[in-house]
Amino acid sequence: MLLNKSLNSLFRYEFLPVFYGKRNKTSSVVLAVSRKLNSTMKTLIDSKEYKNALNLFHEHYDRSTDFTRNMAIKACTNLCDCQEGHKILQKLPATSLNNPYIQTSMIHFYSFITNKTPEKALDLYDKMELEPDGIALTLLFSACAQLGNNRAKTIGKKLLEKIYHNVNHESATFNSTIHMLMKFGDLSHAEDVFDLIKKRIFTHMGQC
Structure with missing residues (x-):
């Protein structure tokens, strides 16, 4: 793979500054290496080459950043690779666990892959600093519906x-919301959301 060859070529030069006594250049070379790794990982993910992305991630794990770790988690989610995903999550540094982008990807992973542990998704939501996107909202509503306990109801509301x-x-988010409210026995709010859906449909029809 050309991208991997290019990356490996850059890695070989990482230690040349030290060999020639130019240690002051090492940090800039290491930064270039990380950027190249990040760029290659993103290219592979965008091309849906998830397996190749994971192979590259493991091959150069010691040079990974939060960006590459985030890409690796996304690859596991798309591959439905629960075992590999858990291995990556267990090795995440504490700083990575506090990264809001990684937290969002972890919510996606736990919700898509580990339906038996929806509380994990809620734990991550409690730590999030960013607002959850549409997909995360859909998955969080689903997690709340699965749990149905007081904590889930509080977060769901x-x-x-x-x-x-x-x-x-998206429609999936509204459907997930209604499903959660029905699980909670909250018919009043479920009807309110249904009215929102009708309002959205009529608004779109008026724009046509």
């Missing part, structure tokens, strides 16, 4: 406010 303030979510 909090997330519900985001639906009321933005009617431009």
